Amino acid sequence: MQHAWTGGGLRFSYCTEHDLPDISRMLSKESVCRWLFFGPNTDEGTRSYFLPLIGEMRAAFRAGRMPDHHVFTVRLEDTGDFVGQCALFPVDFSPGSFLIGYQLDDVYWKRGYGTLACTFLVYFAFTLLEGYRLNGDTVAGNTASRRVMERCGFVLEGIQRKYWHAGGEYHDRLIFGLLKSDLAPERLSRLGETFTAA
Template sequence: MQQSWIGGGMRFSYCTEHDLPDISRMLSKESVCRWLFFEPNTDEATRSYFLPLIGEMWAALAEGRMPDHHVFTARLEDAGDFVGQCALLPVDFNPGSFLIGYQLDDIYWKRGYGTLACTFLVYFAFIVLEGYRLNGDTVAGNTASRRVMERCGFVLEGTQRRYWHAGGGYHDRLIFGLLKSDLALERLSRLGETFTAEHSVAV
């Protein structure tokens, strides 16, 4: 099974336990967690969330089957520096529908990496997994995340008022969606050309 893909100068790989120190460091920052529903994470909280997902993914890969969850680490292709992480999580009772998520370390903001990470998720969901729908959400005040999804073709589908409590206040939740059928065949073809699967490594 494939474990790593490259495109746009970045490498997206299935997350491993070795990636957790970098993820934990990122999620301990107030700047990164500003618009998230949780406060800056402790190392213990980060590990307790990611370890079961990592275990499920790598057990599936070792058996030659597709994991249920897809959590990726994003690193610079050449230097290997940690940029962030992104994920596709299944939507219950809706095969082929996924919830997207992405967080970038603050030193890599405003460089187009968020859009690239979201584009990779679109590619993976629609080309690799042959899914039909992607779901995304963000706090109304998080204009950067909203722009990322809009650049990738997501459509605003609704608002849940005062949904999130973060930073001592209540915030509206913006709900976005993207259907595979929304994308022209030419764009789907370009997605397939943007990301290249690296050779498989035994797990």
């Protein structure tokens, strides 16, 4: 079973315990967590969240099946330097529907890597998992995350006012969606050419 893919100069691989120090360092930063409803995290907090996910994925691979959760570490293909992470989580009672997530270390912002990570999730969900829908959300003030989803074809489907409370303030939640049927077959085919098995 495939565990890693490359595309656009990045390597996307299923997260393992070896990745946790890099993830923990990233999620301890105020800058990275500014628009997240969690964090900055302690090392213990990060490990307690990720270890069960890593365990579930590892058990699935040992059993020869796809895991329920797909959490990827993103690194530069040529050096292996840590860039961030991205993930697909199943939506309860809706097989084939997934929630997307991505976080990049602040030293790699504004290089197009967020859009590439989101594009990888679109490719993975619609091509390898045969999903039909992707769901995304962001704080209204996080224009960078909003642009990433819009570049990948996501459509704004709703606003939940004062949904999150973080940093002593209330924040609106923007809800985005993308259907597989929104994408032309040629675009899906191009995604398959962008990412290759590593």
